[in-house]
Amino acid sequence: MVTSIGIVGLGLIGGSLARRAAARGYEVLAWNHTPRPYETARRDGIQCVETLEGLAQARPELLILCNPLKAMPSILARLAPAIDPDVTTLSDVGSVKGMVREQVSQAGLGGCYVGAHPMAGNEHSGFEASDPALYDGALWAITVDADTEYRRFADVARFITNGLGNELIVLDDATHDRAAALISHMPHAVATAMINELCASPERNIAAALAAGSWRDMTRVALTDPNRTRAMIDEDRTNVEVLLRSMAARLLAFADDLQHDDGVHGDAEAAIAEFFSAGQSFRDFKAQTARGKQTVQGESQLHETTLDIDPARWQSELLESAKQGERITRFLDDRRVTIRRQPII
Amino acid sequence: MVTSIGIVGLGLIGGSLARRAAARGYEVLAWNHTPRPYETARRDGIQCVETLEGLAQARPELLILCNPLKAMPSILARLAPAIDPDVTTLSDVGSVKGMVREQVSQAGLGGCYVGAHPMAGNEHSGFEASDPALYDGALWAITVDADTEYRRFADVARFITNGLGNELIVLDDATHDRAAALISHMPHAVATAMINELCASPERNIAAALAAGSWRDMTRVALTDPNRTRAMIDEDRTNVEVLLRSMAARLLAFADDLQHDDGVHGDAEAAIAEFFSAGQSFRDFKAQTARGKQTVQGESQLHETTLDIDPARWQSELLESAKQGERITRFLDDRRVTIRRQPII
Numbered sequence: 001m002v003t004s005i006g007i008v009g010l011g012l013i014g015g016s017l018a019r020r021a022a023a024r025g026y027e028v029l030a031w032n033h034t035p036r037p038y039e040t041a042r043r044d045g046i047q048c049v050e051t052l053e054g055l056a057q058a059r060p061e062l063l064i065l066c067n068p069l070k071a072m073p074s075i076l077a078r079l080a081p082a083i084d085p086d087v088t089t090l091s092d093v094g095s096v097k098g099m100v101r102e103q104v105s106q107a108g109l110g111g112c113y114v115g116a117h118p119m120a121g122n123e124h125s126g127f128e129a130s131d132p133a134l135y136d137g138a139l140w141a142i143t144v145d146a147d148t149e150y151r152r153f154a155d156v157a158r159f160i161t162n163g164l165g166n167e168l169i170v171l172d173d174a175t176h177d178r179a180a181a182l183i184s185h186m187p188h189a190v191a192t193a194m195i196n197e198l199c200a201s202p203e204r205n206i207a208a209a210l211a212a213g214s215w216r217d218m219t220r221v222a223l224t225d226p227n228r229t230r231a232m233i234d235e236d237r238t239n240v241e242v243l244l245r246s247m248a249a250r251l252l253a254f255a256d257d258l259q260h261d262d263g264v265h266g267d268a269e270a271a272i273a274e275f276f277s278a279g280q281s282f283r284d285f286k287a288q289t290a291r292g293k294q295t296v297q298g299e300s301q302l303h304e305t306t307l308d309i310d311p312a313r314w315q316s317e318l319l320e321s322a323k324q325g326e327r328i329t330r331f332l333d334d335r336r337v338t339i340r341r342q343p344i345i
Numbered sequence: 346m347v348t349s350i351g352i353v354g355l356g357l358i359g360g361s362l363a364r365r366a367a368a369r370g371y372e373v374l375a376w377n378h379t380p381r382p383y384e385t386a387r388r389d390g391i392q393c394v395e396t397l398e399g400l401a402q403a404r405p406e407l408l409i410l411c412n413p414l415k416a417m418p419s420i421l422a423r424l425a426p427a428i429d430p431d432v433t434t435l436s437d438v439g440s441v442k443g444m445v446r447e448q449v450s451q452a453g454l455g456g457c458y459v460g461a462h463p464m465a466g467n468e469h470s471g472f473e474a475s476d477p478a479l480y481d482g483a484l485w486a487i488t489v490d491a492d493t494e495y496r497r498f499a500d501v502a503r504f505i506t507n508g509l510g511n512e513l514i515v516l517d518d519a520t521h522d523r524a525a526a527l528i529s530h531m532p533h534a535v536a537t538a539m540i541n542e543l544c545a546s547p548e549r550n551i552a553a554a555l556a557a558g559s560w561r562d563m564t565r566v567a568l569t570d571p572n573r574t575r576a577m578i579d580e581d582r583t584n585v586e587v588l589l590r591s592m593a594a595r596l597l598a599f600a601d602d603l604q605h606d607d608g609v610h611g612d613a614e615a616a617i618a619e620f621f622s623a624g625q626s627f628r629d630f631k632a633q634t635a636r637g638k639q640t641v642q643g644e645s646q647l648h649e650t651t652l653d654i655d656p657a658r659w660q661s662e663l664l665e666s667a668k669q670g671e672r673i674t675r676f677l678d679d680r681r682v683t684i685r686r687q688p689i690i
Contacts, residue, residue: 119557139554169554179552182543183560190535191563193595195624197588198527204690205670207524208630209484209514212464215528217562218536223628226621237603243542244600248593250538255589258582276571279540283568285553325550345549 002155002163003027006060006088008052008075010037013093013121014066015130019044020164023132031055033067037127056082062159064116065092065100069235072100076107085112089152093118095180096235097143098173114156115143115173117180118166123224139327140168143176144315153314158331167327167340170318181239188229189244191222281345288343303341306332347500347508348372351405351433353397353420355382358438358466359411360475364389365509368477376400378412382472401427407504409461410437410445414580417445421452430457434497438463440525441580442488443518459501460488460518462525463511468569484672485513488521489660498659503676512672512685515663526584533574534589536567626690633688648686651677 003026007018010032022028022045029047031054032038038048049055056063056079063083067075072094083090090113094100097115104113120138122129140160144153153170160166171179198204221229233240254275260268307328310317318328325344328337348371352363355377367373367390374392376399377383383393394400401408401424408428412420417439428435435458439445442460449458465483467474485505489498498515505511516524543549566574578585599620605613652673655662663673670689673682 117555119555121557141555169551171551175548175551176555178546179548179555182546182548182552183556186542187539187559187563189599190539190592190596191559192621192624193592193599194532194535195627196595196620197531197592199624199627199690201523201527203520203524203527203668204627205687206514206516206520206667207527208627208690209667209670209672209687210462210464210486210521210524211528212466214532214536214566217565218532219627220562221559222624223631226625226628230617230621233603234606237606241600241603244596244603247535247538247542248596248600250541251535251589251593251596254534254538255586255593258578258586258589261579261582272575275541276537276575279537279544279567280571282540282544282549282553282564283571286568322551322554323548325554327554342550342554345544345553 002061002089002159004029004058004060004062005159006030006055006058006063007046008055008063008065008079009033009067009071010041010046010127010130011066011068012125012127012129012134013118014064015041015127016120016132016134017064017066017093017118017164018046019130020132020135021159022046024163024165026159026163027060029055029058029060032127033071041127052078053082056084056088059084059087061088062155063088063090065090065094069094069096069100070231072103073107076103076109080107080109083109083112085109088112089114089155091116091156095184095232097141097171097176099235101143101145101173110147111149112152114148114152115176116156116160117141117143117176135164135166138166140166141176142168142170143173144170145172146315148315150311150314154331154334157328161328161330161337167329169322169327170315171322172315172319175319177236178239181236181243185233185236185240186243186247188221189233189240190247191219192226192229195219195222285343285345292343304329305339305341307337307339309335309337311335347406347434347504349374349405349407350504351375351400351403351408352391353400353408353410353424354378354412354416355386355391355472355475356411356413357470357472357474357479358463359409360386360472361465361477361479362409362411362438362463362509363391364475365477365480366504367391369508369510371504371508372405374400374403374405377472378416385472397423398427401429401433404429404432406433407500408433408435410435410439414439414441414445415576417448418452421448421454425452425454428454428457430454433457434459434500436461436501440529440577442486442516442521444580446488446490446518455492456494457497459493459497460521461501461505462486462488462521480509480511483511485511486521487513487515488518489515490517491660493660495656495659499676499679502673506673506675506682512674514667514672515660516667517660517664520664522581523584526581526588530578530581530585531588531592533566534578534585535592536564537571537574540564540567630688630690637688649674650684650686652682652684654680654682656680 007030257271325342330338352375602616670687
């Protein structure tokens with residue numbers, strides 16, 4: 001069982017993670033690209049290390065990369081000769097997983113790597129904005145491949161559940177990145193296209209004057225730094241491209257249906273009805289989830305079960321479990337976990 | 346100057362309007378399709394009338410249709426023989442304007458009609474949810490055509506500004522309906538397409554598990570009653586169709602750029618940069634508007650001016666003013682108004 005954690009990068013995500021782990025009794029070592037946060041971090045029980053190489057050489061059992069994605073190649077190049085892969089398992093918190101694994105493998109560290117992506121964050125940044133509570137209720141996606149050693153996965157997963165008190169799902173990189181494109185990267189592109197549509201209109205000031213909640217909510221993410229959005233989409237570009245083509249096809253098909261729905265073409269009327277009913281299972285899911293949040297603690301226990309993880313096919317078994325809306329909440333021993341069932345779509 | 350107001354329909358919008366007008370000293374008469382709200386309404390000083398025909402025959406100077414759009418044709422048919430168009434100016438609060446004017450004209454009431462659409466509302470409905478404060482800070486769009494009599498427009502506009510304390514812009518029906526499609530009806534279709542995209546994915550439960558603020562905000566309007574959304578889009582279908590095709594073209598072009606941005610095609614890189622900068626004037630506008638809200642009352646007066654409305658070309662003059670981000674805040678006399686300038690895009 002892991003007891004020492006190394007953190008690379010004391011920004012909002014890494015700083016909050018370091019503080020939460022320290023508060024929960026882990027030995028936490030950290031390095032940051034500037035020593036600015038060290039004084040405050042030390043007061044939170046975080047051992048700050050002067051060099052990145054020094055952090056790796058301190059041989060933490062788990063070393064978590066919380067640096068920006070664009071710094072990943074240079075950081076991995078510096079870590080590679082300093083890490084002892086027999087002792088240290090490498091992980092990260094990046095929002096895309098395929099690209100990170102590729103970079104880790106290119107640095108020769110693929111054998112000791114388990115990917116991770118916590119669903120946590122806010123609009124702030126930097127250690128001064130960090131807060132152990134940022135991870136309250138956070139779900140983590142753990143990404144593995146066929147070569148991932150089970151013991152390394154279990155170390156990371158147990159740290160997240162039993163250690164940090166969070167829940168997790170297990171995915172492969174491709175599934176993670178497709179899902180992230182669907183619920184975040186593609187929508188960011190759509191929101192951007194929508195404000196571009198407004199700005200291209202000669203009546204943009206009138207439209208903006210009439211705008212209410214629907215417009216505000218649907219364009220909010222287009223107002224954040226466009227360079228950050230551009231980088232995020234670029235890192236997951238293949239999935240975003242596929243989804244944008246699919247969305248464009250949906251919008252065109254619906255436009256055709258609107259054009260042909262003249263009371264004569266019954267097909268168009270049926271297609272329009274289908275357009276408005278196709279997402280009903282998501283509406284039901286949201287209503288169920290909202291109701292679920294109102295149930296008392298005791299009731300939610302009803303959706304808990306245990307699972308004995310099959311050592312021969314754990315990757316596919318846990319991916320299938322995630323697809324069924326299940327989350328791992330706790331390790332009971334090395335192979336036995338508790339599972340919480342969510343409403344499904 | 347108008348002193349008596351008739352309200353057709355005491356729902357959320359009509360009820361709040363009736364109560365605000367009564368509180369501000371107008372004689373308010375109202376009819377509702379059921380007498381259920383009458384007892385409460387009477388306590389607010391609203392004179393409730395037993396029949397729709399009776400309301401028209403009471404000869405209010407301004408009669409405002411606040412009924413659902415789908416009831417419009419039958420209500421207009423009943424009003425037509427009962428209205429005295431020399432005394433009464435007819436208006437409405439519908440969210441599409443071209444269709445309503447057509448129905449009003451078909452009922453033979455086009456000559457006494459001035460369209461109106463207040464940007465007010467919330468997720469509730471019915472008189473029990475009504476509140477005069479619903480109109481606090483509301484902007485109204487007034488729609489006119491070449492045949493609109495200036496005195497009728499001025500009566501409606503003066504009631505809204507000097508009477509209700511609201512601001513307004515003056516549009517033609519087509520401009521209003523295109524703008525409404527851009528900032529509301531098209532985005533509703535896009536949000537619906539987005540939840541359809543999720544539901545079509547074999548990994549929908551994983552995607553939903555990873556979903557955060559961007560997905561929640563961009564799909565919120567797809568969770569409301571899809572039949573209402575369908576009706577809203579249907580009423581403005583031609584404009585929605587055009588915008589959906591334009592949005593699809595934007596998404597496809599961006600997908601092509603992502604595909605071709607391989608470090609070799611400089612064009613694709615430039616197009617991607619353009620995709621993320623094209624909406625910058627809207628980002629700047631939002632930042633300016635947010636700052637504007639923080640300025641003290643005195644400063645905002647700096648953006649006020651007066652306008653003498655030209656009787657020969659008032660429709661086009663006021664449309665142009667709206668396109669420049671200006672709003673009418675008050676009538677100083679029949680033809681002289683104060684104007685407030687908003688930041689422009």
